[in-house]
Amino acid sequence: MIHLKRHPAVRVVLDEFTGWKPPKGDDKLPRSRARLLHLFGDQERLRRIVAASNGALPDRAITTMIAHTRSQFETTTEKANKGVDAARLVALDGRSLDAGTPMENAHTIDAEDVPVLFDLVRRGALPEAKLTLYDHIVIDEAQLRAPMELAAIGDALAPHGTVTLAGDHRQATDESAWFDGWAAARAELRRSRWEETTLAVTYRSVPAISDLGRAITTGNATLPDEPPADPAVWASTCGSALAQVATMCWHLDALMTRDPWRQIAVIARTPEHARRLHMELARGLDPVLVLDGDFRFEPGLIVTTAAAVSGLEFDCVVIPDLTPAFYPVQTELARSLYVAATRARDWLWLLTPETWSPLVAR
Structure with a gap:
């Protein structure tokens, strides 16, 4: 719908x-x-x-x-x-x-x-109402805005107003937004002149994490050996689902004991996956399940989903169950995995209870 x-x-x-x-x-x-x-x-x-x-x-x-x-x-x-x-x-x-x-x-x-009603007003199918106009509007995460939503934002600009359109096409994880590239997004805002700037350096993640994230979206990701040459990215193969949970509990408990100030996010693929991980980790840790966006940004361990963390960042990110069946080669899953991985500032930990997903295959 x-x-x-x-x-x-x-x-x-x-x-x-x-x-x-x-x-x-x-x-x-x-x-x-x-x-x-x-x-x-x-x-x-x-x-x-x-x-x-x-x-x-x-x-x-x-x-x-x-x-x-x-x-x-x-x-x-x-x-x-x-x-x-x-x-x-x-x-x-x-x-x-x-x-x-x-x-x-x-x-x-x-x-x-609401954007549909604004489109009807633009066509003269509904009377125009006098609303506040703005000299400048900043649209963050613009890849998550649908075409008619961007057009409605364009209606709110003063005649000579300007707009900043910010986002990352690799994070176009909301399929209902029908994102069709930056040229299409700019056209919806109906401004005559544009200046485009592409950030060459990520501000959030250390190079090893950002490089892996980009490689996931291009289909060229390779995982480091264990232990890795760069400790920012770890990839652990566990013998079973039970071994994966035990490994996470053991090492995350040690990490939080050593660095109690850290914010650690275990990022699941779906809400159902997050609930299962939360239940399993609760046997050895004290994780908080966040599915409604109610992030407190306090030290400790949370379990959430990739869809919930777009635009956020954490000291450490853990992504379990990276199996071929759970993360098959699909564009939307590659984008979701990119979002999850690049939420990490300085440590990313990937785990699988069996063979690796082809999205990150060694």
């Missing part, structure tokens, strides 16, 4: 809403919501969007989107029972009555809808 709403193919049907009037029965809806209903709730328009995506969006997204959109235009339980004493409409947990039910999306709007 998010993939569809953020895809630039949505634009192929937006001109139809210029001069458009909602059918009878929907004319009492606010103008913006009426257009969202007939954009993301219309099967024929969704078919054309999926067709324009050239295979990027699956046909099943149409059914999912229609069901979600219709649920957003349902009446909330509180409103449907507005004649009932308000005290009787308060849930024991303090949440809305629809929370956690099939009705939880009733009378809502998605964050992904």
Whole structure:
């Protein structure tokens, strides 16, 4: 659903809403919501969007989107029972009555809808509102912004305003952003002149770590022998999953005893993988599981995912389970592994309980 709403193919049907009037029965809806209903709730328009995506969006997204959109235009339980004493409409947990039910999306709007509405304003399909304009805007991690989101940011620039577009194409790990390179990103912001600067030296990781990270994205990564000539990158082959956990517990306990000030991140591939690693490491250490972005940046050991650490840094990073089955040769996994590895400032430890993934094969 998010993939569809953020895809630039949505634009192929937006001109139809210029001069458009909602059918009878929907004319009492606010103008913006009426257009969202007939954009993301219309099967024929969704078919054309999926067709324009050239295979990027699956046909099943149409059914999912229609069901979600219709649920957003349902009446909330509180409103449907507005004649009932308000005290009787308060849930024991303090949440809305629809929370956690099939009705939880009733009378809502998605964050992904907002750039679409700005695009409709740009086409004259919605009235323009006077909003604050800015002389300069800085967009960090720009590779994670979808085309219509960048275009909406361009709307917020003053006529002679400037923009700084910063990011790393190797960290384009959010597939729903549909990042298509820096030239396409610049075009969305609609500025006439650009000056491009490519950083030659990474500011975060020591050379051995940054070199390995770049090699992962180009398919040329080779792991050092154990012990390595440069201690910044270690690669340990363990005999089994149990041996891998025991090795991590033993050495990380020794490291934290020696350097209690260190921030150490064990970075998993998925949330499920992170939960398993956290459970295993908790048998010998005191790790903290962070899946919701609530990083405290305090000394100690955390377990998290590559998707959660983009833009962050840690003293040490540990990446376990680098097996062929768990990390096969896929572009998105190479990017994810690059992000995970380059979060380390001065020590990166890679482990596998069997043979190495071809992404980092010796």
